[in-house]
Amino acid sequence: MAVRPIARMGAEILKRRADEVTDFNDPELPILVSDMVETMIAAHGVGLAAPQISVPKRVVIFFVPGGRNNGMDIPLTVLINPVITPLRPEKNDDWEACLSVPGLTGKVPRLTAIQYTWQDLQGNRFERMAENFHARVVQHECDHLDGLLYPMRITDLTTLSFVDTLKAEANERGEELQLDEEGEAA
Numbered sequence: 001m002a003v004r005p006i007a008r009m010g011a012e013i014l015k016r017r018a019d020e021v022t023d024f025n026d027p028e029l030p031i032l033v034s035d036m037v038e039t040m041i042a043a044h045g046v047g048l049a050a051p052q053i054s055v056p057k058r059v060v061i062f063f064v065p066g067g068r069n070n071g072m073d074i075p076l077t078v079l080i081n082p083v084i085t086p087l088r089p090e091k092n093d094d095w096e097a098c099l100s101v102p103g104l105t106g107k108v109p110r111l112t113a114i115q116y117t118w119q120d121l122q123g124n125r126f127e128r129m130a131e132n133f134h135a136r137v138v139q140h141e142c143d144h145l146d147g148l149l150y151p152m153r154i155t156d157l158t159t160l161s162f163v164d165t166l167k168a169e170a171n172e173r174g175e176e177l178q179l180d181e182e183g184e185a186a
């Protein structure tokens, strides 16, 4: 078990399509997942994709705190070879941050309702529906598997901001910023 370094925007590993996992007996696979969990916790993130620790495999971990999902926690989930299917065409814009793009935040359009399928560490298949923040986190993480970072999805680039600057300006206005970068970076 180890905390591994997180690749940052610009790194080639974050630009390529990650490979499907085909060997569920590979002893490296559970080690990769436990290192991802340690790394995500150490970085105070809610999600992490294997390419972010420089491993080009289709593996994602995430959780959703109940406060962001109508009081219902989505416990830590390991998605191997995840596939997303839209349930509705609608998208909404909301703030995102990424451990590979530290210090920045921006408003990203995402599908509001999806179904996703995945395999676990033993290769068993599962599916779930997700809405709103839960759906957003899964879309953000799965984008990492296809070489996409959230700034590439932003349609209104005037929202791309340094968190510190947004906080300082909100402070000056006597407001509290409704942003918790640490809690939502993925």
Ligand code: NI
Pocket: 097, 098, 099, 100, 140, 144, 185, 186
């Ligand atoms: Ni990210």
